[in-house]
Amino acid sequence: MTYVVISDNESFETALKRFKKQCEKAGILSEVYRREYYEKPSIKRKRKALAARKRVIRREKQRQRRLQGAGSHGP
Numbered sequence: 827m828t829y830v831v832i833s834d835n836e837s838f839e840t841a842l843k844r845f846k847k848q849c850e851k852a853g854i855l856s857e858v859y860r861r862e863y864y865e866k867p868s869i870k871r872k873r874k875a876l877a878a879r880k881r882v883i884r885r886e887k888q889r890q891r892r893l894q895g896a897g898s899h900g901p
Contacts, residue, residue, distance in 0.1 A: 829845075
């Protein structure tokens, strides 16, 4: 359960902002949206496979950028 302790001199807006940030970091809203409707196991597998492919592609792009950046530092 996410909670925020409000100090005496803190405004409600800043406390609300901190609470929203903690909820986002904990993944509460994404969990709520995911559980809003029943998801068939086959759809769940497809979603997870797509996410894994995206992760692999993102890591490969980052690795390529790192290699290109390291190669440009010449004499």
